[in-house]
Amino acid sequence: MEVQELRKRFGAVTAVDGLSFAAADGQITGLLGENGAGKTTTLAMIGGVLKPDTGSIRIDGTDEQGSLNQRRRLGALLDHTGLYTRLTARENIRYFGALHGLRDLDERVSRTLTLLGMDALADRRTGGFSQGERMKVALARAVVHGPSNLMLDEPTNGLDISSVRALREWLKDMRDRGICILFSSHVLEEVRALCDRIVVLSKGRVVAHGTADAICRDTGCESLEDAFVRLTAREALTQ
Amino acid sequence: MTDPSLIIARKEIVDHLRDGRSLMAGALYTLMGPLITMVVSFSGQVGGKPAFLLSLMSVFALVSTFTGGMAVAMDITAGERERRSLVPLLLTPITTRQLVLGKWLAICAFALGAVAVNIAGVAAVMALRAPGSFAANGVPLASWVLLGLAPLACFAAALLLLASAACRTTKEATNWLTFVVFVPMLVGMFLVFYRVSGNGWLTLPVVGQQLIVLRALGGAPAPLIYGVSLALVTAAATVPALAGAATVLNRDQVVAG
Numbered sequence: 001m002e003v004q005e006l007r008k009r010f011g012a013v014t015a016v017d018g019l020s021f022a023a024a025d026g027q028i029t030g031l032l033g034e035n036g037a038g039k040t041t042t043l044a045m046i047g048g049v050l051k052p053d054t055g056s057i058r059i060d061g062t063d064e065q066g067s068l069n070q071r072r073r074l075g076a077l078l079d080h081t082g083l084y085t086r087l088t089a090r091e092n093i094r095y096f097g098a099l100h101g102l103r104d105l106d107e108r109v110s111r112t113l114t115l116l117g118m119d120a121l122a123d124r125r126t127g128g129f130s131q132g133e134r135m136k137v138a139l140a141r142a143v144v145h146g147p148s149n150l151m152l153d154e155p156t157n158g159l160d161i162s163s164v165r166a167l168r169e170w171l172k173d174m175r176d177r178g179i180c181i182l183f184s185s186h187v188l189e190e191v192r193a194l195c196d197r198i199v200v201l202s203k204g205r206v207v208a209h210g211t212a213d214a215i216c217r218d219t220g221c222e223s224l225e226d227a228f229v230r231l232t233a234r235e236a237l238t239q
Numbered sequence: 240m241t242d243p244s245l246i247i248a249r250k251e252i253v254d255h256l257r258d259g260r261s262l263m264a265g266a267l268y269t270l271m272g273p274l275i276t277m278v279v280s281f282s283g284q285v286g287g288k289p290a291f292l293l294s295l296m297s298v299f300a301l302v303s304t305f306t307g308g309m310a311v312a313m314d315i316t317a318g319e320r321e322r323r324s325l326v327p328l329l330l331t332p333i334t335t336r337q338l339v340l341g342k343w344l345a346i347c348a349f350a351l352g353a354v355a356v357n358i359a360g361v362a363a364v365m366a367l368r369a370p371g372s373f374a375a376n377g378v379p380l381a382s383w384v385l386l387g388l389a390p391l392a393c394f395a396a397a398l399l400l401l402a403s404a405a406c407r408t409t410k411e412a413t414n415w416l417t418f419v420v421f422v423p424m425l426v427g428m429f430l431v432f433y434r435v436s437g438n439g440w441l442t443l444p445v446v447g448q449q450l451i452v453l454r455a456l457g458g459a460p461a462p463l464i465y466g467v468s469l470a471l472v473t474a475a476a477t478v479p480a481l482a483g484a485a486t487v488l489n490r491d492q493v494v495a496g
Contacts, residue, residue: 010491010495041495044326044494044495047329047330048329048330049326049329049330049494050491050494050495051491068332068333068334069332071330071331071332072332074330076327076330077327078326078327078330079323079326080322080323080326081323082322082323082324082325082326082327083322083324084250084254084324085322086254086255086257086258087250087253087254091250091253095246095250096327096331098246099243099246099247099328099331099332099333100331100332101241101332138327141327142327
């Protein structure tokens, strides 16, 4: 995934201001930023649900921003799980698989349920699910069509420790299969533990990118937290 | 089933058939007209006037074209935004046109179902309180249902979709959709008690549906061409409402709050 000079304004507010970065296949790229830094807006533009004012987005070499072709290559979990509570886990996932036009739909849904360890939950309505269970269904829904790119917006929000750990392992497994994963969070430990590369955002701009060690080295800080604070404070001063 | 619109419509229908409370409330709303008319029919003044009873029920039938799909319309647009399930749907490889069409088909199914239940209620009341009168008006009543109410239910579904698509929450949608439902109630009641002359009104959606049945009950049915014209005008009016809903769902605010 490659974005170039992405800009987006909502009225007088500039949410994303000339953002450029790339996320490679077989890597987890973390979008790190404070609340309001532009992470969700950026992911929504890559997913094609928001139109950028300017800039370009390339996914697997195609730059038809927001096209159906690009959306077929993407799996995404943005903002909230957003499940249909009167449908079972299987029905929720099946619905999205059908909208992706999968031919071997039932087999793909069953395989995805097994992959996420959800066989026991598959035929229960999602209305009574815990936050962790809902997140699993939402993840299954995002990957049922076998996308080559995956975007996750703060997927660990509200999850307990064991669910977070399970999610991390699952994401590493997806990465090892060659999938390009773009992961947004404002939790530093999480980004450090999971991401191969980090893109630090502040006020809609990229203020640093690279590995966690490289960002610490470049800013002269010992911890990622200190580096993050220094980078965002510097950006606030320049504005 | 591979067409995205049909996949969406099927899912919405299955989903809402499981909402027992909403279905029960919808059925009560739909049968309210026949039930009220049944009570009124025991009055000595109107009990023996089948045409009056039918004209009273026709107002409720008109209203049922709007109320039948109201709960579904709110849930699958404003409700979808509220529970944040719209964004995942917009991330799938479907066009906004397919999305709107699928949701509209689902609302139509419930609106047409409500009309069918309402007409069954009307027939039951007439069978009990004025036997033979429903059959005696069979042809004009059938053309009223097929050329008047059925296209109106589909038009109402599009209007409800448009209005609720613009709302952020089901609470907000409830407020706006109440106004939308008020229109056929007002028009229907007005036309029962006030005579409107001129055939031009017969081709105006909502007004035409009520005039056609009232004229038939008054013994001067409108020529069939007016029923056909009304059906075509109502169907044509559905298109801009659906286009409007698609435009609303394409706006940034739908995703960004």
